[in-house]
Amino acid sequence: MRLRFVLSQTFQGLSRNLAMTISVALVTFVSLTFVGAAALLQIQVDNLKSDWYDKVEVSAFMCPANSSTPNCATGEATQEQIDAIGDLLASDALAPYVEEVYVETKEDAYEAFQEQMEDTVWAQTVTVDQMQVSYRVKLVDPEQYQIVADELEGRPGVEVVVDQREQLEPLFLILNRTTLLSIGLAGVMIVTAVLLITTTIRLSAMSRQRETGIMRLVGASNFFIQLPFMLEGAVAALFGAVLAVGGLFLGVRYLVEEWLATSTPWVQFVDTGDVLTVAPFLVLAAILLAGISSIVTLGRYTKV
Template sequence: MRLQFILSEIGQGLRRNLSMTISVILVTFVSLTFVGSAALLQIQIGKMKDDWYDKVEVSVFLCPQNSSVPTCASGEVTADQRADIETALASPEIKPYVEHVYTETKDQAFKAFEKQFKDQAWTAAVTVDDMNSSFRIKLTDPQKYQLVSDVVSGRAGVEDVQDQQRLFDKLFSVLNHATLLAGGLAAVMLLAAVLLITTTIRLSALSRRRETGIMRLVGASTFFIQLPFMLEGAIAATVGALLAVGGLWLGVEYLVSDWLSESVNWIPYVDTADVLTVAPILIVIAILLATISSLVTLSRYTKV
């Protein structure tokens, strides 16, 4: 009997404030979509770091012809200069941090260049002589890049030293800023959701003040009186959270898995399993928002 009464009160409250309930659902949906997007973006960054940092190399580019770098003043790298660089890379101070060193010749660099830019018309003007030969160094710890750089930078025959991790870090920095932006927008939308839930519960409580007064007179507990109002907000917020989960699932399935991964297939992407991992968090956030908003509002507007 009590359950039937509570359900009827919830249905009555949702019907009386239908437009506000729909507003709560939509605002919760939008805000939690931003929250979920920020979470998925962080998962994406983590996957890329795990995959790419294991493949990070330090590239020591040797002098080509006609380089303007001071260390290349004598022209293209000589055999003696190359041998000096190899000796430096085998020195005791950095050898423990070097897992493997292999050489890329100008011919190999040119073939890789042609493969990467095969669809570009301007590549016809590039020749083998324009390429750099290089040493590709796999480190046991990518964080030790600076040790290698200090040893080989500035040596005759070395045009440039590049750490791939630094290039990746720039990309990850951009993605982290995008996460912060999504998080900021989510915070604003969550505040709007809290205000809407509060307003909805307040209107519902005011419209049924006579009923709650009668319930108080016949001995109903505060919790029993407030429960229908709390469930109204929780139901609306949960529906919004489920819509957010559905939207994220569709986005990942059709935009990421079906389209983006086909276009750029060398990046490990988030998948629908990651969405299902985030889903319980979004639902819990929605319920907590509704519960806290309801308790704050009902403590004032269900007093008789």
Template sequence: MRLRFVLSQVGQGLSRNLAMTVSVALVTFVSLTFVGAAALLQMQIGNLKNDWYDKVEVSAFMCPESSAQPNCAAGEAGQEQIDAVGELLKSDALAPYVDRVYFETKEEAFEAFQEQMADTVWAQSLTVDQMQVSYRVKLVDPEQYRIVADELEGRPGVEIVVDQREQLEPLFNILNSATLLSLGLAAVMIFTAVLLITTTIRLSAMSRRRETGIMRLVGASNLFIQLPFMLEGAVAALVGAVLAVGGLWLAVTYLIQDWLAGTTPWVQFVGTGDVLTLAPFLVLAAILLAGLSSVVSLGRYTRV
């Protein structure tokens, strides 16, 4: 009987404040969509790091015949300088950081260049003698690339040290900035949702002061009086959370898996499984948001 009464009160409250209820659901939907998007972006960054950081190499290019670099003032790197760099990379000092060392001769560099740039004018004009000898170093921990790069930079015969991670960092910085932007917008929208939920519940409580007064007279507890109002906010927020999960699922399915994944198959993108992993947290966040807003706003209007 009590449950039926509570549910009837919830239904009446939602129908009386339908416009505000819809507003709460939409604001919750937008705010949780931003929260979910930020979480998915962080998952995507994690996927990219797992995929690409394992392939990160530090490349040391030895001086060619003509170079403007100060280290190459003496001309092309000699065999002693090349061997010295190779011995350094295989030394005990760098052993904890270096996984493998690949040595590329001029001939191998020329062959690789011809394969990659076959349709360009440069491929027709360059010769083997113009290529550079180089070392490519695969790291044990790509996070410690700076240690190996510092050891190689400035050594005699080394023209330049290229760290592939530095080429990836701008992408990760952009994605992290997008995450922060999403979280900032989510914070604004969550604050708006709290205000809307609070206003909606207060309006509902004020419109039913007579009913709550009767319930106080017959000895109803605070919880029994406040429960219908709390459930109204929870239902509206829950609808918003479901819409947010559905929106994220559609975006990941059609924009990422069907479109981006098809154009860039070598990248491991987030999938619908990640959205489903986030779903319980978004629903829980919506319920907590509504619950806390309800408790704060109900004290004045339903106090026994």
């Protein structure tokens, strides 16, 4: 009997403040969409890091002929210098950091250049002797790239040391800043949602002061009086959370899986499974929004 009464009061309140209820649901939807998008974007960044960082190589390019680099002032790298770098990479000191070493000879470099620059003027003018020997080092832990790079830089015969990770860091920096921007916008929208839910509950409580007064006279507890108002906010917020999850699911399904993933299959994008992973946290966030708003409001408008 009590449950039926509480539910009837809840739905009466929702119908009386229908416009405000819809507003709460929409604001919650927008705010939680930003929260979910930020979470999915961070998952995407982590996926890219785990995928691309495993492929990061440190490349040591030996001095070619006529190089203007100060470290190559003595001329082209000699065979002794090339062998010395190979011995260094195979040494026990670098064994914990180096997984595999590939030597690219001048002939290998020439063939790769011809494949990349086929049908261009450059391919016709470059000769094998103009190429340079290089070492491509695959790392055990890409996070420790700097240790290997420091050992190679400045060695006799080494023109330049290139770390592929340096080319990826700007991309990840942009993605991380985009995540922070999404979180900031989500924070603003969450504050807006809390204020709107608070206003909705306050208006509902003020419009039913006579009813709550009668309930108090007949001995109803504060919790029993406040429960319909709390449920009103919770229902509106949960509806917004469902809309947010649905919007993220459809966005990932059609924009990411059916568009981006098919056009760039070599990239590991987020999928609908990630959305379902984030969904419970969005629902929990909606419950917290409604709970915080109820605590802030009901203590003042439903107590004596």
